[in-house]
Amino acid sequence: MxxxxxxxxxxxxxxxxxxxxxxxxxxxxxxxxxxxxxxxxxxxxxxxxxxxxxxxxxxxxxxTKAELMAAAVEHLFQRLRDEVSGSLQAPPGPERVHEAIDLLWRGFSGELSTAALELWVAARTDDELRRSMLPVDRALGRSTLEIYRDAAGVDVPDEKLETLYWLTVNLTRGLALDAMIGGDPARRARLLDEWKAIAAAAYHDVGRPGPRSGRPTP
Amino acid sequence: MxxxxxxxxxxxxxxxxxxxxxxxxxxxxxxxxxxxxxxxxxxxxxxxxxxxxxxxxxxxxxxTKAELMAAAVEHLFQRLRDEVSGSLQAPPGPERVHEAIDLLWRGFSGELSTAALELWVAARTDDELRRSMLPVDRALGRSTLEIYRDAAGVDVPDEKLETLYWLTVNLTRGLALDAMIGGDPARRARLLDEWKAIAAAAYHDVGRPGPRSGRPTP
DNA sequence: GCATGTACCTTCCGAATGGAATGTTTTCCG
DNA sequence: CGGAAAACATTCCATTCGGAAGGTACATGC
Incomplete structure (x- = not known):
C-alpha cells in the first residue's frame, strides 16, 4: 500500500x-x-x-451505562422528530386534518416510539434517566406542535389547535400501547377513523355547532 | 401454653x-x-x-419468577377491575357521561394501572409473560365495557357506545402515560374536560348535529 | 519520522440475581 | 398420640451484569 x-x-x-x-x-x-x-x-x-x-x-x-442511555435519548428523539415532522401535502381543510392525524399516528406507533416508551417507563423509577429525558421530550413536543401550527393556517385559533393536537397525541399514544399489547388492529383503525371525523368537525367549525359524523358542512 | x-x-x-x-x-x-x-x-x-x-x-x-408474575397479573387485574367498576350514580344523560369518563380516568391512572403498564411493557419482549397477560387483559376490557354498556341505558346504539368507550380508554391511557412522564397536569385536566364535552355531545345527539362546546341542548 | 494523545482492546472483579438443595416447623388425620 | 404431608426457612451456587485496570493500535502535530 x-x-x-x-x-x-x-x-x-x-x-x-x-x-x-x-x-x-x-x-x-x-x-x-x-x-x-x-x-x-x-x-x-x-x-x-x-x-x-x-x-x-x-x-x-x-x-457509565446511564451516560450512554442519556446520549441515546437525544439521539433517539432527534430521529423521532424527523420521522414525525414529515410535511403535510393536502390543502387546508378536513383532508389536511386527516393527513395530520395519520402522520402523528405513524410517528407515535413506529419503532422509535417503542424505544422511547421503554425509556419513559424505565425513567419512571430512575431519577437520573428521567432528568435526562424530560427536557428532550418537552422540546420534541413543542417543536412538533410548532410544525402543525404552521401547517394549520390562520383560520384556527391557537388554543383550539393546541387542544386538538394534544388530544390526538395522547389518543395516539394510547392506541400505540394497545397495538403493543396485542389489541385488535381493526378496532384501532375504526377508532382512528372516528377520531378523524370528530377532529375534522371540531377543526372546521370553530366554536359553532356542527355535524359530528361524515364530512362537515356539505 | x-x-x-x-x-x-x-x-x-x-x-x-x-x-x-x-x-x-x-x-x-x-x-x-x-x-x-x-x-x-x-x-x-x-x-x-x-x-x-x-x-x-x-x-x-x-x-419460578415467571410463575409468580403470571399469578400477580391475575391478582392485579382482579383488583383493577374492582377499582374501575365503581357504579355510576348520576341519572342517564350528559352528567353520567362525565362521571363515566372520570371513573375510567381515575381507574386507568391509578397505581394499579401503573403496575399493569410495567407488566405490559415488559411483556412486549417476553413471550411467556405476554401469553399470561393477554387473556386476562381481554377479560378485563370486556367486563368493564359490559358495565358501562349496562349503565348507558338503551338509547345509545351498541356500536356507538363501544367506540366511545374505547376512545376514552385509549385517550385515558395516553394521558396516564403523560402523567407518568411528567406532563403538565393543568393541560391534562383541560384535555379531559374537552373530551368530556365532545363525548357528551356524541353520546347525546346520536348521529345528528349537535353543539360541541359547553353543555349540550340547553 | 517520531513523540503524544486519542481511540480502542482484553481481562478481571465485586455485587446481585434466580434457582436448587437441604433442613425445620406446623398442621392434618387415623 | 404419632406419622405423613404441607408450609416454611437457610444456605449455597452458577451466571451475568456493570465497572475498573491495564495494555495496544492509530492519527496528528512538530
Missing part, C-alpha cells in the same frame, strides 16, 4: 470520523436493543456486540 | 388459611414492587422481603 493511497471504500479515518462512527454505532445499537429486548433486557455487552464495538471503546465514549 | 388454647388475635392457622395468607402477601408485594421499582427493579428477593416471607416459602408457592 502506497503511503499516499487516498482510496477507497475503507478509509475515512480521521480521528473525528472514527469517533463519530463508533459513537453513532453505539447509539443506534442501543435503540435497536431497546426495541428488540426492552429496557431490562438491554445490556451494555449486547449493545457492544451489535455495534461491533469493544467493551473498552464503549467505556471510552460513555463512561 | 395449654393445648386447647383457642385464642386470640394470632391464630387462624388452618393450612388453607396459612397458604392463602402468604400467597396474597407475595402477590401484593409484587404489585407494590412494580409500582415502586419498576419491572426491571423488581427482584424476588425484594418481593420476599416486603412480603415478610422467606425465599423458600416463595419457591414453594411459585417455583
Amino acid at each position: 502506497s503511503p499516499e493511497a487516498p482510496p477507497a471504500a475503507r478509509q475515512a479515518r480521521t480521528q473525528q470520523e472514527r469517533r463519530e462512527r463508533t459513537r453513532s454505532a453505539l447509539l443506534d445499537a442501543t435503540v435497536e436493543c431497546l426495541v428488540d429486548l426492552g429496557y431490562s433486557g438491554t445490556t451494555v455487552h449486547e449493545i457492544c456486540r451489535r455495534a461491533g464495538v469493544s467493551r473498552g471503546a464503549q467505556q471510552h465514549h460513555f463512561t | 395449654s393445648p386447647e388454647a383457642p385464642p386470640a388475635a394470632r391464630q387462624a392457622r388452618t393450612q388453607q388459611e396459612r397458604r392463602e395468607r402468604t400467597r396474597s402477601a407475595l402477590l401484593d408485594a409484587t404489585v407494590e414492587c412494580l409500582v415502586d421499582l419498576g419491572y426491571s427493579g423488581t427482584t424476588v428477593h425484594e418481593i420476599c422481603r416486603r412480603a415478610g416471607v422467606s425465599r423458600g416459602a416463595q419457591q414453594h408457592h411459585f417455583t
